[in-house]
Amino acid sequence: MKRLISVMFVLVIAVSLTSCGSSAPKVLNFYTWSEYIDPEIYTMFEEETGIQVVEDTFGNNEVLLAKLQSGATGYDVIVPSDYMVDVLVKLDLVGELDHSLIPNIGNLDPAFTNLPFDPNMGHCLPYFWGATGIGFNWNDWDEAPNSWAYIFDPELAKEFEGKISLLDDMREVFGAALIYLGYSPSTTSETELAEARDLVIGVLPYIHTFESETYEDFLLTGETALAHGWSGEFLKAQLEDENIDFIIPKEGSLMWVDNICITKDAAADPARAKMAHQWLDFLNRPDIAAINTNFVWYASPNKAAESGISQEILDYPAIYPDEETISRLTMAVNVGDFTETWSRMWTEVKAGK
Amino acid sequence: MAVQFPGQIDQKQAGLTYQQENKPSFLSRLWQWLSTAYAGMFFFFLYAPIIVLIVFSFNASRFPTNWTGFTFDWYVQLFSNRLIGLALKNTLIVAITSTIISTIIGTMIAVAVERYRFRRKMAVNALLLMPIIIPDIAMAIMLLAFFVLIKIPLGLPSIIIAHVAFTISFVAIIVRARMASIGFTLEEAAGDLYANEWQAFWQVTFPLLLPGIIGGALFAFTLSLDDYVITNFVSGPSSTTLPIRIAGMIRRNITPEINAVSTLMLLVSMIFIPISLRLQRRANMD
Amino acid sequence: MSIEPRTKRELLIKNILLSPALFWLIVFFMIPLIIILVYSFTDRGTYGNIVWTFQIDNYIRFADPLYIGIFWRSFLIAILTTVICFLIGYPLAYWMASQPAHRQNTLMLLMMIPYWTNYIVRTYAWRTILTREGILNQVLIALNLVSVENPPILLFNNQAVIIGLVYVSVVAMVLPCYASLTGLDKSLLEAAQDLYANRVRTFLYVTLPLTMPGIVAGCILVFVPSLGAYVTPDMLGGGKADMIGNLIAQQFGEASDWPFGSAISVVLMFVMLFGTLLYFRGLRSEETQR
Numbered sequence: 001m002k003r004l005i006s007v008m009f010v011l012v013i014a015v016s017l018t019s020c021g022s023s024a025p026k027v028l029n030f031y032t033w034s035e036y037i038d039p040e041i042y043t044m045f046e047e048e049t050g051i052q053v054v055e056d057t058f059g060n061n062e063v064l065l066a067k068l069q070s071g072a073t074g075y076d077v078i079v080p081s082d083y084m085v086d087v088l089v090k091l092d093l094v095g096e097l098d099h100s101l102i103p104n105i106g107n108l109d110p111a112f113t114n115l116p117f118d119p120n121m122g123h124c125l126p127y128f129w130g131a132t133g134i135g136f137n138w139n140d141w142d143e144a145p146n147s148w149a150y151i152f153d154p155e156l157a158k159e160f161e162g163k164i165s166l167l168d169d170m171r172e173v174f175g176a177a178l179i180y181l182g183y184s185p186s187t188t189s190e191t192e193l194a195e196a197r198d199l200v201i202g203v204l205p206y207i208h209t210f211e212s213e214t215y216e217d218f219l220l221t222g223e224t225a226l227a228h229g230w231s232g233e234f235l236k237a238q239l240e241d242e243n244i245d246f247i248i249p250k251e252g253s254l255m256w257v258d259n260i261c262i263t264k265d266a267a268a269d270p271a272r273a274k275m276a277h278q279w280l281d282f283l284n285r286p287d288i289a290a291i292n293t294n295f296v297w298y299a300s301p302n303k304a305a306e307s308g309i310s311q312e313i314l315d316y317p318a319i320y321p322d323e324e325t326i327s328r329l330t331m332a333v334n335v336g337d338f339t340e341t342w343s344r345m346w347t348e349v350k351a352g353k
Numbered sequence: 354m355a356v357q358f359p360g361q362i363d364q365k366q367a368g369l370t371y372q373q374e375n376k377p378s379f380l381s382r383l384w385q386w387l388s389t390a391y392a393g394m395f396f397f398f399l400y401a402p403i404i405v406l407i408v409f410s411f412n413a414s415r416f417p418t419n420w421t422g423f424t425f426d427w428y429v430q431l432f433s434n435r436l437i438g439l440a441l442k443n444t445l446i447v448a449i450t451s452t453i454i455s456t457i458i459g460t461m462i463a464v465a466v467e468r469y470r471f472r473r474k475m476a477v478n479a480l481l482l483m484p485i486i487i488p489d490i491a492m493a494i495m496l497l498a499f500f501v502l503i504k505i506p507l508g509l510p511s512i513i514i515a516h517v518a519f520t521i522s523f524v525a526i527i528v529r530a531r532m533a534s535i536g537f538t539l540e541e542a543a544g545d546l547y548a549n550e551w552q553a554f555w556q557v558t559f560p561l562l563l564p565g566i567i568g569g570a571l572f573a574f575t576l577s578l579d580d581y582v583i584t585n586f587v588s589g590p591s592s593t594t595l596p597i598r599i600a601g602m603i604r605r606n607i608t609p610e611i612n613a614v615s616t617l618m619l620l621v622s623m624i625f626i627p628i629s630l631r632l633q634r635r636a637n638m639d
Numbered sequence: 640m641s642i643e644p645r646t647k648r649e650l651l652i653k654n655i656l657l658s659p660a661l662f663w664l665i666v667f668f669m670i671p672l673i674i675i676l677v678y679s680f681t682d683r684g685t686y687g688n689i690v691w692t693f694q695i696d697n698y699i700r701f702a703d704p705l706y707i708g709i710f711w712r713s714f715l716i717a718i719l720t721t722v723i724c725f726l727i728g729y730p731l732a733y734w735m736a737s738q739p740a741h742r743q744n745t746l747m748l749l750m751m752i753p754y755w756t757n758y759i760v761r762t763y764a765w766r767t768i769l770t771r772e773g774i775l776n777q778v779l780i781a782l783n784l785v786s787v788e789n790p791p792i793l794l795f796n797n798q799a800v801i802i803g804l805v806y807v808s809v810v811a812m813v814l815p816c817y818a819s820l821t822g823l824d825k826s827l828l829e830a831a832q833d834l835y836a837n838r839v840r841t842f843l844y845v846t847l848p849l850t851m852p853g854i855v856a857g858c859i860l861v862f863v864p865s866l867g868a869y870v871t872p873d874m875l876g877g878g879k880a881d882m883i884g885n886l887i888a889q890q891f892g893e894a895s896d897w898p899f900g901s902a903i904s905v906v907l908m909f910v911m912l913f914g915t916l917l918y919f920r921g922l923r924s925e926e927t928q929r
Contacts, residue, residue, distance in 0.1 A: 027591065029591060034604075034605035034606065035605065035606070054590070054591060055436075056590055056593070057605055059605075060893060062892065062893030062894065062895065063892050063893050065893075065895060066891065066895050069895065070497055070501050070507075070891070073506055073507075073589070074506075074507070074508065074589040074590035074591055075590050091688075162771075168878050170893075204879070207879070208792070208795055208877065209794075209877030209878055209879070210877060210878025210879065211877070211878070213604050213605040214605065214606075217416070217607055220416070221772050222771070222772055223770055223771050223772060340683065340896070343893075343894045343896065344705075347705065347706075347886070347889075348705055350878055350879065351705060388730075388734050389734075391730060391734065392731060392735075395727065395731050396750075398806075399750065399753050399806075399809075399810075400753060402753075402761055402764035402768060402806070403753050403761070403764065405764055405767065405768055405774055406756075406760065406761075406763075406764045406767075409767070417767035417773070418767070418773055418777075419772070458659035458660040458663060459660060461655075461656040461657070461659060461660060462656060462657055462659075462660035462661065465653055465656035466657075468653075469643070469649075469653045470643045471643075477657070477661070480661070480664050480665075481664070482915075483668070484664070484668060485863075486863055486911050486912065486915050487908055487911065488863060488864065488866060488867020488884065488907060488908075488911065489864070489867055489884075490867050490884040490887050490888060490904075491675075491867065491887070491904045491907055491908055494887060494888075494891050494900060494901070494904060495668075495671035495672055495674070495675050496667070496671050497891065498671060498674050498675055498678060498897065498901070499667070499670060499671035499674055502674060514667055515667070517663060517667075518664065518667040518668050521660050521663060521664060525660070575755070578757075579758065581758075581759055581870060582869050582870065586891070595757075596757055596759055599757065599759055600759050600870070603759070603763050603874070611760070611763065614760075615756060615757070615760040615764075618757060618760070619752070619755070619756050622752070622755035623752060623755075626748065626755060630748070
C-alpha cells in the first residue's frame with residue numbers, strides 16, 4: 001500500500017517536472033472570430049517564422065472587450081469590429097502600430113486606410129469587411145427573401161415558426177430591427193430602441209434560437225430555414241450544400257469592417273510586439289491574403305490580393321456588393337453611455353415572455 | 354425471526370425469511386417485475402445519451418442527425434489536434450497540483466476541527482461550508498474580480514488557486530466523515546501504547562484515515578478535472594483546459610471530434626474508477 | 640469527541656493544522672466575497688469600468704420585474720428539477736438498497752460511470768438528441784407518434800433545460816438517499832412491521848422520515864447547482880431560457896457591468912445562505928423532537 005502511494009507520488013512529480021522543463025516555443029496568442037482564417041496560414045506562418053499561433057475565439061465584440069478589461073494580458077493580436085475599436089482605443093487597450101514593421105501595408109485599399117474610428121491605421125489594420133443579412137435554403141423559396149420582414153413581421157415569420165435563428169448579438173439584432181423600422185442602427189433614442197425591442201419580442205415565439213457561431217450548421221441540417229448571420233458563413237456552407245444562399249435585405253443592413261490590432265501589453269513588450277507585427281505583415285502579403293479570402297468568403301480590403309482571389313468570390317454580389325447595395329449599408333457606431341440602455345433592452349428580449 | 358428490509362431478497366437467510374416472503378404471491382412478483390423494469394428504464398435514461406455520443410463518434414457525416422457511414426476519421430483528426438493535447442496537459446497539471454494542495458490542507462483542517470474544541474469553531478465550520486453552497490458562477494466572478502483587483506495574471510496559477518479554494522471544503526467533509534466513523538477510542542488505546550501523540554497519530558490514526566483521505570483526493574481530482582465555469586472565468590489565453598476547449602468546440606465547430614474526445618474520456622474513467630475503488634478498499638484493509 | 644487543547648504544544652499543533660486551509664479560504668474566498676459585496680454598491684462607467692461612488696442603485700435595478708422574473712423562473716426551474724430528481728431518484732435508491740449486497744456494488748459502479756463523463760459533454764449529447772432532426776424525434780416519427788412535417792420542438796426552451804438539469808443531477812439525489820436507506824436501523828423496521836400491517840404504511844411512517852437526512856442532502860446537492868446553472872441553459876436554452884447564472888455571467892461578459900452583476904450574485908448567495916440556515920434550523924428542531 002505504501003509503495004503504491006510512493007509510486008504515484010513519484011509519477012506525479014515526474015509529470016509536473018516534464019511540463020515545467022519544456023522550453024516554450026515562440027507563441028503568438030490570437031483572439032479572433034471563429035472560422036475567420038484559413039488554418040493553413042497558421043502552418044505556413046510557423047514554417048516561415050517558427051512562431052506558433054494559438055487561436056482563441058469569441059462570438060461577439062462585447063465578450064472581447066470584457067476579456068481584455070478583466071485583465072487577460074496574454075492576447076497579442078485581436079480582431080475587433082469597427083465600433084469596438086473605438087471603445088478599445090478610448091480605454092487604451094490597443095497598442096500603436098509601427099508601420100515600418102509592416103511593409104505589406106501598402107497593399108491595402110485606400111478606402112479602408114483612414115476609417116473614422118482609427119485614423120491612418122494608428123492602431124489597427126482592416127482585416128475583412130462584409131455585411132449582415134439573411135441566410136436561407138433555396139428548397140424553401142422560389143424567390144430570395146429580400147426583406148427583414150420575413151424575420152420581423154409576425155405574419156411572415158409565423159410561416160417559419162421555430163425555424164428562424166437570430167444572432168446572439170444585441171448590436172446586430174437591434175441594428176437589423178432599427179434599419180427595418182427606418183431608424184439608425186446606432187440610435188441613442190430610447191423610443192426608437194424601445195420600438196425595435198418590441199418588434200423583436202413580437203416575433204420571439206417564432207425564433208428557434210439565438211446563435212452566433214453555428215447558425216449556418218443549423219441551416220444545413222434543416223434545423224432552421226432562415227438564419228440571421230454574416231455573409232461568409234453562409235457561403236462557406238454553400239460549399240457543403242449548394243442550396244444554401246445569402247441575401248442583403250432591401251431595407252439595408254449593417255456593414256462592418258473587422259480590424260486586426262495589437263493589444264496594449266503586447267505592444268509594450270518588444271519581443272511580443274515584433275511577433276505581432278510579423279503576423280500582421282504576413283497576413284497582408286498578397287498571396288496570403290488571397291488564400292485567406294478564398295477560405296473565409298468575405299471581402300478583403302487588400303487590393304493587391306485581388307489577383308489571387310477566385311473569380312467566383314469577386315463576382316459574388318453578396319460579398320463584393322455593387323454600388324447600389326453598398327449605399328444601403330451602414331456601419332455601426334459606438335453608443336457610449338447609452339450602452340446600458342441597449343443592454344437592458346437586450347435582456348428584456350432574451351428574458352422576454 | 355430476522356427482519357427484512359421491505360422487499361429485500363436475502364439469499365443468505367433463506368431459511369429464516371419473514372413469513373410473507375416465503376410464498377411469493379402474484380402481487381409481490383408483479384411488484385418485483387415492475388421495480389426491475391423501472392430500474393431498467395432508469396439506467397436506459399442514464400446511458401442513452403452516452404451511447405448516442407459514442408455511436409455518433411464513428412459517424413461519417415459531420416452532423417449528429419443522420420448516419421452516413423462508419424469511420425475512424427474523427428479519432429485520427431483528434432490525435433493530430435494540437436490544441437486538445439495542450440488542453441489535456443493543462444487540465445492534468447491543474448488537477449494534480451490542486452488536488453495535492455487541497456488534500457493536504459483539507460485533511461489538516463478536518464483533523465483540527467474534529468479533534469479540538471476551540472472558540473470560534475462555529476465560524477470555522479461556517480467558512481468551510483460556504484464554498485459548497487455558493488453556486489459555481491458566483492464563485493467564478495468573485496475570483497475573477499479578486500485576481501483583477503490584486504493584479505494577479507490570469508493563467509495556470511490563478512486556475513490552480515481557484516481549484517484549491519473550492520475543493521478544500523469537499524476534502525474536509527469527506528475526511529471528517531471518516532474521522533467520525535472511526536471515533537477516538539483507537540487513538541486513546543494507542544496513546545497508552547506509544548510514547549507520544551505524534552507516533553500515535555502516524556501509526557494509528559493516519560492509516561485509518563487513509564480511505565477518507567484518498568476518497569477526498571479523488572473527489573477533489575474529479576471536481577478539478579470537470580470544472581468549466583470557474584476555470585473559464587479565471588483562465589488566460591494559454592491556459593485553456595479540456596472542458597473549456599470542448600465547450601469551445603461545441604460552440605463554434607460541431608464535428609464528431611467532440612464525440613470522439615468524450616468517448617476517450619469515458620474509456621479513461623472506466624479504467625480509472627475500478628482502480629480508485631480498489632485503492633480505497635485496500636486502504637481500508639491495511 | 641473533541642478535546643480541549645491543554646498544553647502549549649497541542650495549541651501549536653491545532654493552529655498549524657488550521658492555518659493553511661484557513662488562510663486559503665480567507666484570502667481566496669472571503670476577500671473575493673467582500674470585494675463583490677463592495678462592487679455591488681458601485682457604479683458602472685461609460686465603457687464598463689468601476690466608478691467608486693456608493694449607491695444602492697444596482698439593487699434597486701434588480702428589484703425590477705424583469706430581473707425578479709428571471710430569478711423567479713430560475714428558482715422554479717431549480718425546484719422542479721429537484722422534485723423530479725426526487726421522484727425519479729428515490730425509488731431507484733430504494734430498489735438498489737433492496738438488492739443483494741454484491742449486486743449493489745455493481746449497480747453503484749454502473750451508476751457512476753456516466754457520471755464520470757464531463758457534464759458539458761453529457762449536456763451536449765442531449766442537444767443532439769433533442770434537436771428537430773435528432774434521434775428522439777426520429778424515433779417518435781418512426782413510431783408514428785408525431786407527424787413528419789411538424790415534429791415537436793424539444794430543444795431551446797425551458798423544458799429542454801429541465802431535462803438537461805435532471806439528467807446531470809439525478810445521481811446526486813440517488814447517492815445520499817441510497818446511503819441513508821442502507822444505513823437504516825433494521826430493528827426499527829422490525830418494530831414497524833410488528834405494529835403496522837402493510838408495507839405502504841411502514842414506508843410512509845417509518846422509512847421515509849428516517850431517511851429524511853439523505854433526502855435533504857440530495858435536495859441540496861441538486862437544488863444549489865441547478866439554481867446557479869449556467870452551462871445547461873446556455874447550451875439547451877438557445878438564448879431564450881436564460882437563468883440567473885447566465886444573467887450574472889453576461890454582466891461580467893458582454894454587458895460589462897460588474898457592479899450590477901455583483902449585486903445579483905449577492906442576492907443569489909443570500910438566498911442560498913437563507914435556505915441553508917432554514918435547513919439547519921429544521922435539523923436542530925428535529926433532533927430536539929426526538
